[in-house]
Amino acid sequence: MQQSILFDPELIRRFDIPGPRYTSYPTADRFLNDFGPAQQITHLRQATLEAGQSYSLYFHLPFCNTLCLYCACNKIITNDRSRSAKYIDYLEKELALQAALLPGAHTVSQMHWGGGTPTFLSPDEIRRLMAAIRRHFDLLPAGEYSIEVDPRKVSAEVVTLLAEEGFNRMSVGVQDFDPRVQKAVNRIQSVEETRHVIDAARANGFRSVNVDLIYGLPFQTLESVGRTLDTVLEIAPDRIALYNYAHLPNRFMPQQRIREADLPSPDDKLQILALAIRRLGEAGYVFIGMDHFARPDDELAVAQRQGKLQRNFQGYSTHADCDLLSFGVSAIGRAGGAFVQNDKDLERYYAALDRNELPTVRGWALSGDDLLRNAAIQTLMCNFELDFEAFGAAHGVDFRAYFAAELSELQGLAGAGLLELDARGLHVTQAGRMLVRIIAMVFDRYLRADAEQRRYSRVI
Numbered sequence: 001m002q003q004s005i006l007f008d009p010e011l012i013r014r015f016d017i018p019g020p021r022y023t024s025y026p027t028a029d030r031f032l033n034d035f036g037p038a039q040q041i042t043h044l045r046q047a048t049l050e051a052g053q054s055y056s057l058y059f060h061l062p063f064c065n066t067l068c069l070y071c072a073c074n075k076i077i078t079n080d081r082s083r084s085a086k087y088i089d090y091l092e093k094e095l096a097l098q099a100a101l102l103p104g105a106h107t108v109s110q111m112h113w114g115g116g117t118p119t120f121l122s123p124d125e126i127r128r129l130m131a132a133i134r135r136h137f138d139l140l141p142a143g144e145y146s147i148e149v150d151p152r153k154v155s156a157e158v159v160t161l162l163a164e165e166g167f168n169r170m171s172v173g174v175q176d177f178d179p180r181v182q183k184a185v186n187r188i189q190s191v192e193e194t195r196h197v198i199d200a201a202r203a204n205g206f207r208s209v210n211v212d213l214i215y216g217l218p219f220q221t222l223e224s225v226g227r228t229l230d231t232v233l234e235i236a237p238d239r240i241a242l243y244n245y246a247h248l249p250n251r252f253m254p255q256q257r258i259r260e261a262d263l264p265s266p267d268d269k270l271q272i273l274a275l276a277i278r279r280l281g282e283a284g285y286v287f288i289g290m291d292h293f294a295r296p297d298d299e300l301a302v303a304q305r306q307g308k309l310q311r312n313f314q315g316y317s318t319h320a321d322c323d324l325l326s327f328g329v330s331a332i333g334r335a336g337g338a339f340v341q342n343d344k345d346l347e348r349y350y351a352a353l354d355r356n357e358l359p360t361v362r363g364w365a366l367s368g369d370d371l372l373r374n375a376a377i378q379t380l381m382c383n384f385e386l387d388f389e390a391f392g393a394a395h396g397v398d399f400r401a402y403f404a405a406e407l408s409e410l411q412g413l414a415g416a417g418l419l420e421l422d423a424r425g426l427h428v429t430q431a432g433r434m435l436v437r438i439i440a441m442v443f444d445r446y447l448r449a450d451a452e453q454r455r456y457s458r459v460i
Ligand code: SF4
Pocket: 063, 064, 066, 067, 068, 071, 072, 073, 075, 115, 116, 117, 150, 173
């Protein structure tokens, strides 16, 4: 079924509380520090592919030439081009270490290069990393191979090279085309260079092009965002991600250079969001979930109609839930029943690999309860509904008995209009779809434990 949404400002205001985006459950902030290389080795050795299964790979490429002030990613700003050559040496070491531990086939049908700026790499470095990946893994020809591209740094020749190396999906950072907004966030990027890269992607047979936009940036107004949307809709990417800018200057130092007084007010922000959703809907984009929109013929929209949409660390995907092997500083993966995260510090990441050790510093071994709750949360995020009998049969539980406390809590959200609940299942309303993570949070056992802990603390 294709999803449509109803923009209800009152409901959004009422439930405007911080919460996870559930690209994983449990969320990464729960991972434990006493989970290191020894634990990861055990889990990698258990990561056997069953018939028809394949791996997903993630590569974190942290270098950027310039600093975008809103950015909350793990990145390293540098003009020293030699740094990426050294980094690839270490990625090669990490690839060899992980691949040697995996029993059975090394088949891959999904890969993503994120960052940072993956296109910081020179053409030779792109070739070298791809060759190293292919030495250890078999990339299926029909797979989804995507890369984040900064149009300010990429020529048509590089796009051609990416296609030759097997990439077939591209995500292009735009954020906003208004010159005043761009200056305030230190990201000057012309419409021409953006269009040039997207045209090159199409000419080289990329199957899907995504454009990232952000609302809530300094100096944005209804008019300025309207103009950015005009341009983006003219370019007509296959997918559009519309992210909320969260101003957290105490957590992300560069955001201290964004003046709070220049930000749109919460009410203006809500109006901007309403405008964007209306314009995207009028232009024929369908709501996929969370911040994502796609043209009806894009494979994400098709997968959603067919009930085959998935969600993982890379966001929404058509690819079945599978083990994700991750490489690079700060990268998060999931293999053999555990989440793992690499060191966020580049020198420590290098030092671990110099000792021929995996650079794992945090992780989480998934329990049966985690897997069940993960399945419930991902079903809600992708399908906006949950059939109790079908879910129970697929996972070997009596849904109503297992989630009795959650069902009782969901009554409150049903009363508020976020969902409909009956004996057969749960259905997120059109107005509730924008707030689906609020419903997902009810199934998060660790959040529930935090809330109970806070209640207990207050009582005593
Ligand atoms: S938004 Fe992208 S290009 Fe800008 S600093 Fe962050 S990672 Fe680098």
